[in-house]
Amino acid sequence: MKTINIDLKENSYDILIENGLLENIGDKIRLVYEGEKIAVITDNNLHKLYSNNLYTRLTKAGFKVSIIVIESGEASKSINTLEYIYNKLACEGITRTDLILAFGGGVVGDVAGFAASSYLRGISYIQIPTSLLAQVDSSIGGKTAINLSYGKNLVGCFYQPKLVLIDTNVLSTLEEDYIRDGMSEVIKYACIDDKDFFEFLKNLDISSLPSHYEDIVYKCCNIKKKYVEADERDTGIRMKLNFGHTIGHAIEKYFNYESYSHGQAVAIGMYNICLESEESGYTEHGTSDRISEILIKYGLKYKLPSMDMDKFGKIIKSDKKNMFSKLNLIYIKRIGEASIVNKYILE
Ligand SMILES: NC(=O)c1ccc[n+]([C@@H]2O[C@H](COP(=O)([O-])OP(=O)(O)OC[C@H]3O[C@@H](n4cnc5c(N)ncnc54)[C@H](O)[C@@H]3O)[C@@H](O)[C@H]2O)c1
Numbered sequence: 001m002k003t004i005n006i007d008l009k010e011n012s013y014d015i016l017i018e019n020g021l022l023e024n025i026g027d028k029i030r031l032v033y034e035g036e037k038i039a040v041i042t043d044n045n046l047h048k049l050y051s052n053n054l055y056t057r058l059t060k061a062g063f064k065v066s067i068i069v070i071e072s073g074e075a076s077k078s079i080n081t082l083e084y085i086y087n088k089l090a091c092e093g094i095t096r097t098d099l100i101l102a103f104g105g106g107v108v109g110d111v112a113g114f115a116a117s118s119y120l121r122g123i124s125y126i127q128i129p130t131s132l133l134a135q136v137d138s139s140i141g142g143k144t145a146i147n148l149s150y151g152k153n154l155v156g157c158f159y160q161p162k163l164v165l166i167d168t169n170v171l172s173t174l175e176e177d178y179i180r181d182g183m184s185e186v187i188k189y190a191c192i193d194d195k196d197f198f199e200f201l202k203n204l205d206i207s208s209l210p211s212h213y214e215d216i217v218y219k220c221c222n223i224k225k226k227y228v229e230a231d232e233r234d235t236g237i238r239m240k241l242n243f244g245h246t247i248g249h250a251i252e253k254y255f256n257y258e259s260y261s262h263g264q265a266v267a268i269g270m271y272n273i274c275l276e277s278e279e280s281g282y283t284e285h286g287t288s289d290r291i292s293e294i295l296i297k298y299g300l301k302y303k304l305p306s307m308d309m310d311k312f313g314k315i316i317k318s319d320k321k322n323m324f325s326k327l328n329l330i331y332i333k334r335i336g337e338a339s340i341v342n343k344y345i346l347e
C-alpha cells in the first residue's frame with residue numbers, strides 16, 4: 001500500500017492507494033473514525049456494482065450503514081440533489097459525530113463533500129474515488145461544489161476529507177471513455193510538473209496501462225499534494241493545475257456540456273494554449289507537437305473545434321477564475337515546467 005500525507009495543519013489527512021484496498025475497508029476507516037454510524041453516498045451505477053459488497057464489509061467491521069443513492073451524471077450536482085441528501089441524512093438519524101463516505105466519481109465526491117460540509121454545520125467525510133479522474137484529481141484538495149443553471153461549480157466550499165481511500169481495482173469496471181478523460185488530467189500533471197513522467201507515459205505500452213494504475217495514481221496525487229499544500233485556497237501556485245482548463249472550460253460551455261467531456265476539452269485546451277505560447281516565443285519550440293503526440297496516443301483530440309470566435313472569446317472572459325479583470329493563464333515553458341501569466345482583459 002502507498003500512503004501520501006496531505007499536510008494542511010489541523011486539516012491534514014492521508015491518501016491510501018492500493019489495488020484491492022476495499023477488501024479491508026473497515027480497518028482503514030477505523031484509522032480515523034471511532035463511531036458506529038456511516039452514511040454511504042453513491043450513484044446508481046456504482047450502487048449496482050459495489051453496494052452489496054461494501055455493505056457486507058462495513059457491517060462485518062461493526063458499522064451501522066445507510067446507503068444514499070443519487071442519479072449518476074453531472075445533473076446531480078444540484079440544489080435538488082443536495083436537499084434530497086440532507087433529508088435522507090436526517091431521516092437516517094445521522095448526527096454530527098457520524099461519518100459520510102463519498103463513494104463514486106467526481107460528481108458524487110463534489111456533492112457529497114458539500115453535503116458533509118454543510119449538514120449540521122459540517123460532519124466528517126471520507127472520499128472513496130472510483131473514477132480515474134476522481135482518483136487523480138477531484139478527491140484530493142477539499143474542493144466541493146454544486147452547479148447552478150448559470151454555470152458549473154458556482155456554489156461550494158473548501159472542506160477537506162478525513163481520509164482518501166483509493167482502490168485502483170475499481171477502474172476495471174469504469175468505461176473506456178472515462179479512462180480516457182482521466183488520462184487527460186494525468187497528462188496535465190506530467191506537462192506542468194514532471195518531464196520524466198511525461199516520457200514514461202509517452203513510451204508506455206497502452207495495453208499494459210491497467211497494471212500501472214496504482215503507480216500513475218500515486219504519482220499524480222503526489223504532484224497535486226505539492227500544489228494543495230502550498231496553496232490550499234487556490235489563489236496562487238495551485239492555479240497551475242488549471243493548465244488547459246481556461247480553453248477547456250470554455251469549450252465545454254460553448255457546446256452546452258453536451259459534445260465535449262471535461263477531459264477531452266482540457267486536452268484540446270492544453271494543446272492550444274501551448275501552441276499560442278510557443279508561437280509567441282515563450283515556450284520551447286516543438287512542445288505543442290509533443291503534447292499533440294501524447295494526446296493522440298491516449299485517444300484524445302487536440303484540435304480546436306470550429307466555433308464562432310467572438311462568442312468563444314466572451315466565454316473565456318467570463319471564466320470564474322479571472323481575478324481583478326485579469327485572466328490567469330497557465331503556460332508551460334517546456335514539458336514539466338509551468339508558470340502563471342496574467343493577461344488584462346480588454347472590454
Ligand atoms: N473537486 C475537484 O477538485 C474537482 C476536480 C476535477 C473535477 N471535478 C468534478 O468532477 C466531476 C467529474 O467527475 P467524473 O469524471 O468522475 O464523473 P462522474 O462522477 O460522473 O463519473 C463518471 C461516470 O462513471 C461512473 N463510474 C464512476 N466510477 C466507476 C467505476 N469504478 N465503475 C463503473 N462506473 C463508474 C459514474 O457512475 C458516472 O456514470 C465534474 O462534476 C467536475 O466538476 C471536481
Ligand SMILES: [Zn+2]
Pocket residue numbers: 185245262266
Ligand atoms: Zn480538470
